Amino acid sequence: MILRKAIFIIILFLGISNVCVVSQEASAYKEFATQFETHKHKETYEFAKKVNNEVELVFSGLFLFYKSFLSSQDAISCVFYPSCSVYGYQTVKKNGIIIGMLDTFDRLSRCHAMSPEEYDVHPETRLFYDPVK
Amino acid sequence: MNYCTNALKAIYIALFSCIALVTYGQTTSEIVHFANEQYKVGNYSTSLLEYQRAIFFGEATTGELFHQMGRCSFQLKKYDQALEYFDRAYFAYDTESLKTASLFDKAKCNIVTKNYNIALIDLFGLTDSLPENTYRLKQFYIGLCYFGTDQFDEAKTSFMEAVNPSFVKQRQSIDQLLSNKRMLNHPNPKTASTMSMCFPGLGQFYAGDYKNGLNSLILTSALITLGIKISIEQSYIDGIFTILPWFQRYYQGGYMRAEKIAMEKRAENRNEVYEKVLQEIVSTKN
Numbered sequence: 001m002i003l004r005k006a007i008f009i010i011i012l013f014l015g016i017s018n019v020c021v022v023s024q025e026a027s028a029y030k031e032f033a034t035q036f037e038t039h040k041h042k043e044t045y046e047f048a049k050k051v052n053n054e055v056e057l058v059f060s061g062l063f064l065f066y067k068s069f070l071s072s073q074d075a076i077s078c079v080f081y082p083s084c085s086v087y088g089y090q091t092v093k094k095n096g097i098i099i100g101m102l103d104t105f106d107r108l109s110r111c112h113a114m115s116p117e118e119y120d121v122h123p124e125t126r127l128f129y130d131p132v133k
Numbered sequence: 134m135n136y137c138t139n140a141l142k143a144i145y146i147a148l149f150s151c152i153a154l155v156t157y158g159q160t161t162s163e164i165v166h167f168a169n170e171q172y173k174v175g176n177y178s179t180s181l182l183e184y185q186r187a188i189f190f191g192e193a194t195t196g197e198l199f200h201q202m203g204r205c206s207f208q209l210k211k212y213d214q215a216l217e218y219f220d221r222a223y224f225a226y227d228t229e230s231l232k233t234a235s236l237f238d239k240a241k242c243n244i245v246t247k248n249y250n251i252a253l254i255d256l257f258g259l260t261d262s263l264p265e266n267t268y269r270l271k272q273f274y275i276g277l278c279y280f281g282t283d284q285f286d287e288a289k290t291s292f293m294e295a296v297n298p299s300f301v302k303q304r305q306s307i308d309q310l311l312s313n314k315r316m317l318n319h320p321n322p323k324t325a326s327t328m329s330m331c332f333p334g335l336g337q338f339y340a341g342d343y344k345n346g347l348n349s350l351i352l353t354s355a356l357i358t359l360g361i362k363i364s365i366e367q368s369y370i371d372g373i374f375t376i377l378p379w380f381q382r383y384y385q386g387g388y389m390r391a392e393k394i395a396m397e398k399r400a401e402n403r404n405e406v407y408e409k410v411l412q413e414i415v416s417t418k419n
Contacts, residue, residue: 026418028270032277033411035244036404038397073349075386 043067048089056093063089080119081127084111090132103132161191165198172205181205196225200235207238212246233259233267240274249278269295273414280407285311292410300417307413310406317403325395329388336391340398349387356380 045067048060066085078084087107092100107130110117119128159167168183184202191198203218219239226232236255243252256275263271276291289311293304311317320340329336333353337346356379364372 025266025270026415029273029411029415029418031241032244033408035277036281036400036407038400038404040397069348070352072345073352073383073386073390075382075389077382 045086055097059089059092079111079113079115079128080107080130081122081125082131084108087130087132094132161187164190168201172201175208177205177208181209196222196227196231196235199225200231200238203235203238203242207242207245212242215242229260233263237267237271237274244274244277244281247281249281253278265297269297280403285314285317292414295414296417303413303417307410310409310413313406316406318399319402320395320398322392322395322399326388326392329391333384333387336388337394340391340395342394342398345390345394349383349390352383353380353387356383 045064048063048067051057051060063085071083071085080087082090084104084107088100088104091103091107094100095103110130115128119130121127122129164183164187168180168187171177171180171183181202184198184205188198188202199218199222203215203222206212206215206218216239219235219242222235223232223239226235236259240252240255243249243255253275256271256278259271272291273295276288276295279285279288279291289308292307292311296304296307298304325336325340327336328339329349334346334348334350337343337349356376360372360376360380362372363375
């Protein structure tokens, strides 16, 4: 009787250890499940979707229209990060229409590769880093 | 009074000197044991630090320690460091099976960082006399490298080798999946780009992105229409000078975007195929 119990326990132990070994083997393959996964990065411009008044609504609408239908089809031409359109939107929102528009014109006039000013380079985009001050 | 102070000083000095005789610090094996425990519970940075301590205070550096340090660095996604430790482990080990284990981990590290050709060199450096499970895993790794470098026929052979020949159905399925060249190479980014050069938006349609295709088509058509209108109403020179810079931007942007969309779509298709292949392989392992 004791011998039978012992055999049963040994078989059970071997069975469990075998399952463990097999699942370990499968996990070595599953480690690479995301090896060729693609990561699409789509800008959603959430900051432009929060509006407080009608003026902001108009500017946000224009900005989102430009980003969705015009800028999305454009070849990469802006040398700055954030881009001139995002900069323009942010500065108008922060400094008001008059100062914001002047600031945007200034930014647009500097948006070329031969600008004499020196800028930091944004590590991810490798573009000139010039945020709204 | 002075005598008492001096006597107390002497007693204290004698007492604290004796403490050094009865107490002892952590030994190297205890540090390694602690590091192993930390590795098991997933505290990889602590574990790595402890292994480094063990090497610093230890009398001899061993392959096992370097190997474990490589594994910790791998888990911490410090791949360059991990590669260096696996290399050191390889040269510190003196048995073939341990050398194989470190080379395997090194290849794994190179696969994760998408350095497929270097991983292939590591894998081909492995000994031929491997246990069956390790051999199948090696073939799977080789298949991954070939798949990552767009060599699908070689990848098919290796992925099929990763499955035991008794699993006929799975091997057939892998064969079929990796023989489907249309799924693996469609859409072609160069074709998409050329199509958009010939007719704006066409490349995007070909890649399956109808929204962007329509957007590009409308935008470039509007610019052409405006250019013609200005040319008729004013002069050809006015039309060309007004519209050409805008047209060039959106026309060029259109075909560049078509290429990018096609590349993304093709990568998605390939990932889909790979996931199915992996599913088939894993189904033979449990």
